[in-house]
Amino acid sequence: MSKEIVVSGIRSTGHLHLGNYFGAIQNYVMMQENYDCYFFVADYHALTTHPDPKELKTNVFRVLAENIASGLDPEKVALYAQSDVPEIPELYLLLNMSAYKGELEKVPTFKDKVRQHPDNVNAGLLTYPVLMAADILIHRAVKVPVGKDQEQHLEMARNFAQRFNGRYSEFFPEPQVFRFNNDTVKIMSLDGNGKMSKSENANNTIFLSDDDDLIKKKIMKAKTDAGPTEPNAVMPDYIQNLFLLMHLTSKPEIVDIYRSQYNNCNIRYGDMKKQLAEDMAAFVRPIREHAAELQKDEALLKKILKQGAEKARASASVTIDGARKLMGINYY
Numbered sequence: 001m002s003k004e005i006v007v008s009g010i011r012s013t014g015h016l017h018l019g020n021y022f023g024a025i026q027n028y029v030m031m032q033e034n035y036d037c038y039f040f041v042a043d044y045h046a047l048t049t050h051p052d053p054k055e056l057k058t059n060v061f062r063v064l065a066e067n068i069a070s071g072l073d074p075e076k077v078a079l080y081a082q083s084d085v086p087e088i089p090e091l092y093l094l095l096n097m098s099a100y101k102g103e104l105e106k107v108p109t110f111k112d113k114v115r116q117h118p119d120n121v122n123a124g125l126l127t128y129p130v131l132m133a134a135d136i137l138i139h140r141a142v143k144v145p146v147g148k149d150q151e152q153h154l155e156m157a158r159n160f161a162q163r164f165n166g167r168y169s170e171f172f173p174e175p176q177v178f179r180f181n182n183d184t185v186k187i188m189s190l191d192g193n194g195k196m197s198k199s200e201n202a203n204n205t206i207f208l209s210d211d212d213d214l215i216k217k218k219i220m221k222a223k224t225d226a227g228p229t230e231p232n233a234v235m236p237d238y239i240q241n242l243f244l245l246m247h248l249t250s251k252p253e254i255v256d257i258y259r260s261q262y263n264n265c266n267i268r269y270g271d272m273k274k275q276l277a278e279d280m281a282a283f284v285r286p287i288r289e290h291a292a293e294l295q296k297d298e299a300l301l302k303k304i305l306k307q308g309a310e311k312a313r314a315s316a317s318v319t320i321d322g323a324r325k326l327m328g329i330n331y332y
């Protein structure tokens, strides 16, 4: 039986953090054995907000290295840069013919960007979801491992697929959000303000490139409070976030100890954070060290990118030929 096709991408806009790791990469690693996987660095998407030519290559190579260091095997999956697959922008152009200004302007991520950068509301930003749909549909993927924040984009990808199918002929499957163990993991910033992200609030974000001391410092500063005053109290979301991080990195017995202390109102957050800081530092260390080694080996990273692009283009060219034919673009 042929394996189901999976696509996902990460923008090369900065250092990867725990949100990227637990929200996305960990899923990729678990999927690589049983699915036909296409994972890529979304460098065109990065250009919508991060157009500095001097930083682009370093950012792309870092994202690549951090994915491999987290356990992705370039022999098992197609691991590539979006800009190495010209069939993607071609499909993007074709899909743009049935993407409408009104619906694109309504997308919450677009509205956020308009608010954040009123001086840079470019067409690439407006059509971001169309390019993302092209990334996915180019391999006719059915499953897309992404965090909760990408669900709306996925819905749009399904709309674009349906429109194409309705206008021409049944061609694209409708891609669905996928999480390996059905968990919607969302990692909040350590100060409790919003989600961890690459570009905001670096002091409250743990990056895969942070050293042990920095990780410990950041965790020891994480927001807590005076503790619960009645047994089995509901946890504030910033405390829940610390327990989630502990659940993801510490031994289950350790989490149980702190959870029961919480429920009995005798938890000392300082102790909990010290333990979490130790366990988190030990968790991130091998990833950071492996990624740093890989980034020194440009020849290897280039080889991996080339090989990934070849695999991705083999699949993409079949789709683009089919789409062009259905649209009537076949003159010879």
Ligand code: AMP
Residues within 6 Å of the ligand: 009, 010, 011, 018, 019, 020, 021, 022, 023, 024, 145, 146, 147, 148, 149, 150, 185, 186, 187, 188, 195, 196, 197, 198
């Ligand atoms: P981005 O950093 O926005 O390019 O996101 C890359 C992937 O990481 C996407 O699948 C996001 O859903 C996921 N992601 C980003 N930030 C978080 C977070 N704080 N918690 C969980 N998942 C996240």
Ligand code: TRP
Residues within 6 Å of the ligand: 007, 008, 009, 010, 011, 042, 045, 131, 132, 135, 136, 144, 145, 146, 150, 153
């Ligand atoms: N928009 C995604 C994000 O910000 C990144 C992305 C681009 C993506 N193209 C994709 C994710 C295709 C999954 C599939 O996280």
